[in-house]
Amino acid sequence: TICDDQFDMKDAAVVCRMLGSKGNVHLATVEGVYGGGTGRIFYDELQCIGSESSLEQCTSDSFHDCTHTEDAGVVCDSDSVKFRLVGGSDANSGRIEVNLNGLWGTVCDDEFNTAGAKTVCKQLGLPFAHAYPFNFGPGSGSIWLDDVMCTGKEANILECNQTEIGNNDCDHSEDIGVVCTDTVPNLQVRLVGGGRNDEGRVEINTGTGWGTVCDDEWDSREATVVCNMLGFTGGIPRAVSNGFFGQGSGSILMDDVQCFGNETSLAACGFAGFGSHDCDHSEDAGVICHSENSQSLQIRLVGGNNAKEGRVELFFNNTWGTVCDDQFDDREAKVFCRMLGYNGSAVGLGNAHFGQGSGPIFLDDVSCTGNEDSITTCSFAGYGQSDCDHTEDASVICDAGHQNVSIRLVDGKVPNEGRLEVLYHGRWGTVCDDLFDTTNAKVVCRMLGLPTGNAEAVHGARFGSGSGTIWLDNVDCSGTENSIAECRHQVWGSNNCDHTEDVGVRCGSTIESPVRLAGGSTPYEGRLEIFHEGRWGTVCNNGFDATAAKIICNSIGYPSDTPSLMSASGFGTPPSTIWLDGVRCNGNETAIDVCTHNRFGLNSCTHDKDVAIMCRSHGIKCYHCDGLLDPQTCNEQVQCSAGEVCEEAAFIANGETRFSLTCQSKLVCDALQGNVIGRRSIAKRQGQTVQVKCCDTPLCNRNLIDKSSIHGGHGSHGHSTTGCQDDPKMDCNALDGINICANVQAAKIYCPLHCGLCTSP
Template identity: 45%
Template sequence: MKGLGALSISLPVAGSAVSSFAPVRLVDGPGRCAGRVEVFHNDKWGTVCDDNWDFTDAKVVCRQLDCGMVVSAPRRARFGEGQGPIWLNDVHCLGTEAALSECRTKGWGVHGCEHGEDASVVCSGSGISDLGNLRLVNGSDPCSGRVEVFHDQRWGGICTDGWDLAEARVVCQQLGCGVAHSAEGSAQFGTGDGLIWLDAVECTGTEGALFECKVKFWGAESCKSRGHAGVMYLDLGSSEALRLVNGPHRCAGRVEVFHSHQWGTVCDDGWDLNDAAVVCRQLGCGTAMSAPGLSGFGEGSGPIWLDGVSCLGTEATLTECSFKPWGHHACNHVEDASVVCSGSGIASIPKLRLVGGLGKCAGRVEVFHNNNWGTVCDDSWDLSDAAVVCRQLGCGVALSAPSSAQFGWGTGPIWLDDVSCTGKETDFFECPAKMWGSHNCHHGEDAGVVCSGERIESSSTEKAGDTGG
């Protein structure tokens, strides 16, 4: 960056843009489009504090570096702690600025932060979003095996150095496989062609996807063990396993059991809260809230493994209950049994709003989960989904279901993806979707709704986004 010190940079007024332009870079990531944010000022590179750091700020950085769209805006020194000055704090960008230094801040060097709060950015040009392409191979069932990610047109493994149950939990959650039973190494699932893409993965276990964890990327020559990480899904002794499918996350959905190397469903004959209680307990999902029958979360496929299930409600696993022999039934998939557990959060998330329109009945769809408002990805988004939103908000019928962030890019988490409503549901959270936070989207794909109950020309109505949650 020779010669950068010769740039003329004006001194800022607190609360205003810090300069017309200052160079920016991303450091300690896998390439120039992901890493810790650093800006050049007063002949020195310095970092940015993560106070109020969000997608809108990261969007400006990605644009300034010509790195595509925002994948995430990590905080807490995700790519390591910087050194030297902390130049910026309380960055507030509109998202339209050409450079980070055009955004409002406290002013150069004014902060109460430390380097453990350094802000970071991951842009689509980094390739980190490739971690959405994740699979398990060489296992005995779809939710066990060697973990592989797809990058540079090739599948590769993850180094076992530091690999433990926290990382395995995130993989299982991202793949919709429920609870991780163990974090395995090469001895269990082999090494494939030996290629290792990722090293030093560090997850807390609460992340919704692997790319949210700390990790060394693409070509992990530092892998000391040369071992390949794997995952074992929670099994029930022998080959049976249990999961909930097509719900908004792992604690609500159609009940499926794994038997004889194949996933299958449970018939709803006699299905009740006692049976559901056992499923919720077994999956670590709290207590049973409801036990829907008649394929409440959609019809399954493949075998119907269990029928006539009769639990006392105190059993530790579903296979301890009485039922007909495996595969013996007089049912079809219209009768598939389902469960909603308290751990799903459905009871605590009746919160839904439309943001960015000119009234409460048009705008970007946002849902409240885990104490945060977040958006909905537009994958598969259509009028059936919009119809449920309009009905729930008392806004009449759906006029359109705009995609591609027609009402502006949201910030924070993308909570739901692949929403698939029939249009008849009374509650948006009854619709099938991927697990909370599991997606392969960015905010440029935020879903929207326009309802008939209040025309978007009604400018006298306060924006939904201004009402809070």
Template identity: 45%
Template sequence: CEGTESTLTKCQASPWGESSCSHGKYASVVCSGSAVSSFAPIRLVDGPGHCAGRVEVFHKEKWGTVCDDSWDFADAKVVCRQLDCGVVISAPRRAYFGEGQGPIWLDDVHCMGTEAALSECRAKTWGIHGCEHGEDASVVCSGSSEVLRLVNSPHRCAGRVEVFHNQQWGTICDDGWDLKDAAVVCRQLGCGTAVSAPGSSGFGQGSGPIWLDGVSCLGTEATLAECSFKPWGHHACNHVEDASVVCSGSGIASSPRLRLAGGLSKCAGRVEVFYNNEWGTICDDGWDPKDATVVCRQLGCGVALSAPGLARFGWGAGPIWLDDVSCTGEETDFFQCQAKTWGIHNCHHGEDAGVVCAGNSSSANLRLVNGPDRCAGRVEVLHDRQWGTICDDGWDLNDAAVVCQQLGCGRATAAPGRARFGQGTGHIWLDDVGCSGSEETLAQCRARPWGQSNCNHGEDASVICSG
């Protein structure tokens, strides 16, 4: 029938009495006017809302579960439609929302995806199965509350990853956690692409159960539930290892968990890391150029020139978060490097680690003025679009050597103070400059923060280069 005919006799059919059917194939009809429904009632339970959870069907006056043998998106699609819960998001197996009780009513369900109810789909006879409740099928529909969330961040698209299972939110262990796993989380939450996949509780330690460990996604899955992982709740982790994600939808260009402080440019300074909502330093025990290489690469600062310790860029404040850092130099994320547990150390801030990266070696922000030629004169630096001078406190030949090298003026022959080439005007930008002499630019040297000095222009520093 087309469905528009006024009587059954107007539909196409085999000639009267001709069929290849047995009596077990009698057709039936249930009309709305009969007040009888042929659809077995269904529900989703133990999820965060009525549109996500373990699938249960009502048969013979009892609620029971569905075995996950051959359970797929087409089956889940029918469940979502029957419950008026929108489109299917995922069809988790393995008792994703906990094990049910009572009978396992259905097994080997095979829906086309167009059926109006789950009980219309092909399946084994009611109650016939070879399953246990550890194989209970589940569904997540678009109309459900999220079963996945990112927390402890100002934006919903960055933070510690938490999953909802067995009526409780819990975390994911960072063992094997990488950008492929993060990509699936970002996709599932509608947060764009994955920017980073921080481990080591980068967005703070969670509480409650650690639900997942050994997560291994291909990166193409629509939901985290489709990835492989250890059984729910099986792990050898603690909350220090909670996994996190930063997605492009957060507006965070890169994970804001690493910075250089106390230097004159963004590419040289004391290394500081953000953990548990607080910036802290790194102890220099074992700190070497391999560690510095990873830091410089991650910050977009080129190659590492040196890895100074002993608080070369001043003593930090707050916690010393990391000690005994050991990078291979090949890591793409500094937090992939080995180190002691967060906050465990035997150091003080006099051992804060630093790095000097190549960064921008332009000489356009440095000049010598009031001298006989371009390679001798009062030192001036460009900062905040204004030229200013340098105080001569601690100014010596090591500092002058860096200036001469940066300007392509040979070696330093003198480092006069006391405004030898006249007093400047405007800002005194730098004070207590302390170069080792090996730096490529003045910005890589240690100094007080920009604009902080206890000097006047009678103390302006100068340089005389061999030229």
């Protein structure tokens, strides 16, 4: 059997292809859905791409830690799985139940929404245009499906993305049902708790009483639908969150509402299902249907040294509040300054540069182009919706004039390296290492007039911790900028760092780090490792592609136009360090160091994402002859497969020493040379001596064995199985373990020597 660890739809697709399935639904089942098997468990941690023609082409662990309760299964034909609706008021509604292997089970409501409801209704031949999820009470038995995510275009729910059948983290209180209908459900809406009738907390009534709406996914599109339902069409609808107009009570009737903005009712939008939510009333959603034209938005600057600078505050809902610095930069500052009548240059500052405010934080994630006349026409998270505190209050400096930005490298051992410091508004400060990579380092080196080749970002205050302001964070350059100030970054002075994260830069390095392919059976395949700071480490596969693989193959002397990327799981135990992540090459580089990548040691990977490469799609060439008296007379050559080496075998036939030359699996060669079948065992039973030697360079197998070292042989001709003198079981088990008889050439030589007792596959 196959263990269900890592078993998924890609693995199921390969199994179904091997079985001749032509369908487009290939589903994986886990945890012994079809019962436990018996005998050996052949595969564990099976990982297929999905396009393989056989499971033998997929990667897997050599050993397993499973029992037959974890046997995997597949569904290759969706028609074999039946669906029904149970517990509804009519045939068009009810709890979804699924019949698999003769057993009815349910569907968990995780991720299930109106798109999933439409798909179920469609496949059952029921009205589906305005189908929606609904809870019809708990079912029983197995929970077959979970995390079902449909687009609504699928013909069958089994075509939707989902976890493996039988794999869930639910109980029956989460069983989902559907109402199949072509009519938009009747839905009343009202606004509660506002200072006027066109603002307030959104409450809805489906006919069973009033309840609130959760603010998950709530934005201006949903606000537009609510305002239009109420007839407030003259303003600019705004979404508010986090119980901005007070917390409601009773049921939370809608969650995860997602509208386009042109619907006539919230019930026509996508949502999790009436009554299905993961919220409390602190997340009650609200709307403001009027614009600043009907209630002027007041702003002020507080805490500055003059009228043109300070902390930004807004007067809203009869109280003053602040703005969070998330995404806040000079463009947002320019809009605020324009609202105050200042049309010159503007600088945005974060981290409560002019002191912390108090009261509500009205705006967060503000994003402007810089050309707007009012901050209300920029995008933002929604009035009152933020994940900030007052240490993140945003500030501005209006009519700031042009600010020249200077940089320097400090405390390096040589002039082209050191801690990066920036001079801004007359003060030197540092740069946080968050997101700072090779591309950013090249911009810094260009500013300093230093070579940009092999520029490196050095994280973790390796050149010592600075002091004063941390001016920049989350710097993101494209690589073409002439100044770091032109790169995307958080507002000046806004960061979530301390000086232990001060970034440094090395410019103009010309040293290429050594690389190798480790753990493979040949020098041109294996796990990619790079030597840095005195130790070997691996490379994560994020961003790593065939272009990068070609550079590696060229650099180690095995150039290839078609290198293969492989799973590294079969190449032994990796070193503990993962050196590189996010490697992206354009193809012109001579070494991986020159490619764009995260700084050495910065990654979000585990070793299951280590890069492995096969530089050749085939192996070396070897001499290929059988039964020769003199191996030097062999001139025939054969192209070996990847993972094979050259072999020379000597054996006694009719009292004469004969030689066989061919390709052989490196695994088999290692076993034969290591006496797994053993010269002692064969000689003891049959009076013959067999020598096997292997080599891994092209055409190396004509003179590996010294003919004078072959002893014995008399009396062996015509020996039968009855003449075996010792128990052959151990030897045959050893041969079966390395599957030697699967290789025809090896079988011709070695299987007869074991009295015909070895099993051919």
